[in-house]
Amino acid sequence: MKNFPPIDEQIARLRRGTVDFVDEKELRKKLERSEKTGRPLRVKYGIDPSSPDIHLGHTVPLRRLREFQELGHTAVVIWGTATAMVGDPTGRDKTRPQLARDQVEANLETYKTQIGKVLDVERIEHRRNSEWFDEMGFMGAVELLSRMTVARAIERDSFEKRMKAGLPVSLHEIIYPLLQGWDSVAIEADVELGGSDQLFNLLVGRDFQQQEGQEPQVCMTTPIIEGLDGEKKMSKSLGNSIGVADAAVDMFGKVMSLPDALMEKYFLLLTEVPEAEVVQLLAAHPRETKVRLGKELVSWLHDPTAADEAAAEFDRVFKDRALPTDIAEVTLPVDVLREGTVLVATAVARAGLAASGGEARRAMPSGGVKIDGEPVTDIKAALSPGRYLCQVGKRKFAYVTVLAPQ
Structure with a gap:
C-alpha cells in the first residue's frame, strides 16, 4: 500500500x-x-x-x-x-x-x-x-x-x-x-x-x-504573476516574460530588471526559499535581494554553476560597463539595401535583436536602440555599408556587418 x-x-x-x-x-x-x-x-x-x-x-x-x-x-x-x-x-x-x-x-x-x-x-x-x-x-x-x-x-x-x-x-x-x-x-x-x-x-x-x-x-x-513591466500579466506577446528556455544570462538579466514590488511574489511562488527567510531578504538592499532571486531561478531552470556565471557576467556588463563576451556576428546581404543603405530598424530585426522591424521602431524614440553606443531615436535612420555594434535594450547585442554592392 x-x-x-x-x-x-x-x-x-x-x-x-x-x-x-x-x-x-x-x-x-x-x-x-x-x-x-x-x-x-x-x-x-x-x-x-x-x-x-x-x-x-x-x-x-x-x-x-x-x-x-x-x-x-x-x-x-x-x-x-x-x-x-x-x-x-x-x-x-x-x-x-x-x-x-x-x-x-x-x-x-x-x-x-x-x-x-x-x-x-x-x-x-x-x-x-x-x-x-x-x-x-x-x-x-x-x-x-x-x-x-x-x-x-x-x-x-x-x-x-x-x-x-x-x-x-x-x-x-x-x-x-x-x-x-x-x-x-x-x-x-x-x-x-x-x-x-x-x-x-x-x-x-x-x-x-x-x-x-x-x-x-x-x-x-x-496567483497570476505580473511580467517585467510590473503591471500586466506575464505574456510573451507583451514582451514582458521570462522564458523557461531563456539562456541563463538573459534570465538573470531579466530578473535584475524586475520592479522591486514584485520580488516577494516571485520568491513565494517560484522558489523554495522559506517565508521567514524571504522576509529577511526583502529587508536587505533591493539589488542584493534580486541577485539572490536571480540565482535561485537560474539554478532551478539551469544549474547553480550557470547561476554564478550569469551573475558574474551581469556585473561585468552592467556594473563594470563592459561588453558581453559572446556578442554574435551577423552579416546582412546586399539585397537588404535600399538606395545603398538599410534602415536601422531593419538591421536590428534581421540581427535577431528585435522580433520585427515594427518592434525595433517602437523602441527607438525612447533610446532603446543604440548603434556603436549612441541612441538612435529617428525611426528613419539608416546604415551605410560597414560594421556596427547594435544594441537593443540593456541585454541584446550584435555586431552587424552591412555588405556593400560589388
Missing part, C-alpha cells in the same frame, strides 16, 4: 501561494480516503499548446502540480489538442486566434520538453483532449452545450467588459469553459489546478462531474 505524508503536512504545504481553495474540507476527505486505500489522487492540469514556449507565469500552477507528485499523487496533464484550436478567452480583451492541429502538435512537443524543468515527466499521465472531443460528434456537442445557460456562460468579467465596449464575443469562445469542464469528467479528476483567472472554468468541471454522478473535484487556483 502506498504511503503518503501526514494529511496536515500535505495541506499545509499546498496552502502556500493558493488563492482559491474549493474547498479544503473536501480535499481533506479525499486525502483521508487515499491514506486508507493507498489510491493516489488524480490531479489535473490542462495546457493549451497555443505558442511554442512557456514562461515563468505558466510554471506557478506547474510547481503546485509537482508538489502533488512529491506528495505521492498522480499528475494528469491534459494537452489541449482540441481546446487550443478553440482558444481560451480567459482574460482576453479580444478573440484569441484559432490554431490548426499541426501548429498545436508542433507546440506540444516543445512544451513537453520545457515542463520537464518543473515536473517529473516520467510520472505524468499524458492525455490529449482530442481523444474524447474528436469522437463526440455534432449531436454530442449539442448535448454538452445544453448543460449551461447563455446567462451563466457570459457571466465572466472578460465577456462583460468586451460587450460593454462594443467588442465582439464569438460563440466558440463562450463554449470553452464547457470543454475544459468536460475534461474533468473524462479523466475523473479529484483535483484541478489553474490560475486564479481560471476559477470559473474549474467550477464548471465540478458541476459536470456532479451531473455525471462523479464526486466533484477540488478546485485550487494560484
Whole structure:
C-alpha cells in the first residue's frame, strides 16, 4: 500500500501561494480516503499548446502540480489538442486566434520538453483532449452545450467588459469553459489546478462531474504573476516574460530588471526559499535581494554553476560597463539595401535583436536602440555599408556587418 505524508503536512504545504481553495474540507476527505486505500489522487492540469514556449507565469500552477507528485499523487496533464484550436478567452480583451492541429502538435512537443524543468515527466499521465472531443460528434456537442445557460456562460468579467465596449464575443469562445469542464469528467479528476483567472472554468468541471454522478473535484487556483513591466500579466506577446528556455544570462538579466514590488511574489511562488527567510531578504538592499532571486531561478531552470556565471557576467556588463563576451556576428546581404543603405530598424530585426522591424521602431524614440553606443531615436535612420555594434535594450547585442554592392 502506498504511503503518503501526514494529511496536515500535505495541506499545509499546498496552502502556500493558493488563492482559491474549493474547498479544503473536501480535499481533506479525499486525502483521508487515499491514506486508507493507498489510491493516489488524480490531479489535473490542462495546457493549451497555443505558442511554442512557456514562461515563468505558466510554471506557478506547474510547481503546485509537482508538489502533488512529491506528495505521492498522480499528475494528469491534459494537452489541449482540441481546446487550443478553440482558444481560451480567459482574460482576453479580444478573440484569441484559432490554431490548426499541426501548429498545436508542433507546440506540444516543445512544451513537453520545457515542463520537464518543473515536473517529473516520467510520472505524468499524458492525455490529449482530442481523444474524447474528436469522437463526440455534432449531436454530442449539442448535448454538452445544453448543460449551461447563455446567462451563466457570459457571466465572466472578460465577456462583460468586451460587450460593454462594443467588442465582439464569438460563440466558440463562450463554449470553452464547457470543454475544459468536460475534461474533468473524462479523466475523473479529484483535483484541478489553474490560475486564479481560471476559477470559473474549474467550477464548471465540478458541476459536470456532479451531473455525471462523479464526486466533484477540488478546485485550487494560484496567483497570476505580473511580467517585467510590473503591471500586466506575464505574456510573451507583451514582451514582458521570462522564458523557461531563456539562456541563463538573459534570465538573470531579466530578473535584475524586475520592479522591486514584485520580488516577494516571485520568491513565494517560484522558489523554495522559506517565508521567514524571504522576509529577511526583502529587508536587505533591493539589488542584493534580486541577485539572490536571480540565482535561485537560474539554478532551478539551469544549474547553480550557470547561476554564478550569469551573475558574474551581469556585473561585468552592467556594473563594470563592459561588453558581453559572446556578442554574435551577423552579416546582412546586399539585397537588404535600399538606395545603398538599410534602415536601422531593419538591421536590428534581421540581427535577431528585435522580433520585427515594427518592434525595433517602437523602441527607438525612447533610446532603446543604440548603434556603436549612441541612441538612435529617428525611426528613419539608416546604415551605410560597414560594421556596427547594435544594441537593443540593456541585454541584446550584435555586431552587424552591412555588405556593400560589388
